Amino acid sequence: MLISEFAKATGLPIDTIRFYISKGLLTPERSLKGGSRPYQTFKQEDVTAARMIRLQQTLGYSLGEILTLNQQYRAGETSPELTIEVLQMQIDRLEERKAALNAALSFLRGKVDWIRAGKPDDAPRLEDYQC
Amino acid sequence: MLISEFAKATGLPIDTIRFYISKGLLTPERSLKGGSRPYQTFKQEDVTAARMIRLQQTLGYSLGEILTLNQQYRAGETSPELTIEVLQMQIDRLEERKAALNAALSFLRGKVDWIRAGKPDDAPRLEDYQC
DNA sequence: TATAAGTATGGAGCATGATCCATAGTCAAG
DNA sequence: CTTGACTATGGATCATGCTCCATACTTATA
Structure with missing residues (x-):
């Protein structure tokens, strides 16, 4: 998925998407330049991540807090207890x-x-x- | 009530109070300079107004919207229907x-x-x- | 191969909501 | 009448969350 398609899928402006990427909130893959496109490629999980960011914003979290929470969440994927703790906090x-x-x-x-x-x-x- | 006492009564920093005054969100009286203090004087209703502003902020309103709402509210004091309409919107x-x-x-x-x-x-x- | 459309990057600019600072006036106590 | 605490004013600065712009590269289409 290219960034323009991702923008349509999430309803986010392209500039905002790039802003989130620059902050580390979204981490799309980058295609290798050799022969193919050098552009970022978005997957369905990125769409979910974007929705999650918007949800967290409605919960009153700042982007900085969201970044921290989501990093903790990822770190907790091998430890359900930690993940539960983070979610329970929310x-x-x-x-x-x-x-x-x-x-x-x-x-x-x-x-x-x-x-x-x-x-x-x-x-x-x-x-x-x-x- | 002087601004420092008002700050204590509301829990708001003095700078924030002055900021709100500059935006027209708070409208304390000013003592006349003749013989007495030239400072702003706050009343209990200003404390309530400050609490109301904070409440409206938690409702997700911007300061600009809060100013408009409160002006409408004051305008509506002679018209209960309008006041109700504004409150119902909230x-x-x-x-x-x-x-x-x-x-x-x-x-x-x-x-x-x-x-x-x-x-x-x-x-x-x-x-x-x-x- | 020219051209248009899409993409990437970095940085500037902007609105909001404060927060800080320099300067200056006021006032009560000693 | 000096000192220190408090107040007023205007403007600078800051953090957040975008939003816009200049520049440049890539790719599809004619």
């Missing part, structure tokens, strides 16, 4: 964010109800929610 | 993020289980989750 972080989002949700819902009720005395207070 | 956005986080959570949990089970044939595939 899950924990996810749960934290979800809890914060739920608190925010409660607050906003309370505010909507309060406004709908014609703004009685007791306004929902931000301080009462763990946001 | 809730909808929050629900979307929560759904994405839940999908990611399912995937990661599936992966952990799969590794714990000694990595049988059918690995959880990222493609099967709406992350």
Whole structure:
């Protein structure tokens, strides 16, 4: 798969793909120059890797953290315990964010109800929610 | 409340507070220079405003969006319908993020289980989750 | 073989969200 | 009335995550 096809497959702009490659987040193979193309060649696993990067970004990880996590993940392929630990870390972080989002949700819902009720005395207070 | 006290009350660095003021996100009063201090004075409502900004950041809003939302919110104080609309927008956005986080959570949990089970044939595939 | 389209590389530029710094004014205590 | 702590201002700098550009090479097509 050439980079333009990879871009279509992942929905990522080519510049972004190259940026990720330069950061070591994506590691496509390079064809040998002898007779064939000198270009990078992407496989299905690279598509999955790109999706994983995007997922991790939605989890709130920076590209630097993602790189570290994925390197640890690869290192852990021979050690399921380590892999589990890394994934569990991600899950924990996810749960934290979800809890914060739920608190925010409660607050906003309370505010909507309060406004709908014609703004009685007791306004929902931000301080009462763990946001 | 002086800026240093406000910093303690909110946990925000002074530079960040000034940055937010320069962007119009925080609008403390200014004491008149005649005889008294020329400094900015913060009230409890500014503390709440700061908390709200941080909350909105965790919802994934940029400072520019937060400024717009809060201006709309203030404009909507005379129109509960508009205020509700703005808050509902925030809730909808929050629900979307929560759904994405839940999908990611399912995937990661599936992966952990799969590794714990000694990595049988059918690995959880990222493609099967709406992350 | 000319030409266009795709690819590679390095570096510049940009938006966001801070963070730091130089300078200068204000104020309370000693 | 000097010293030290605090405040205000504007601009420089920084990290992140792209995005764009100049240049140059490769390859397919006419």
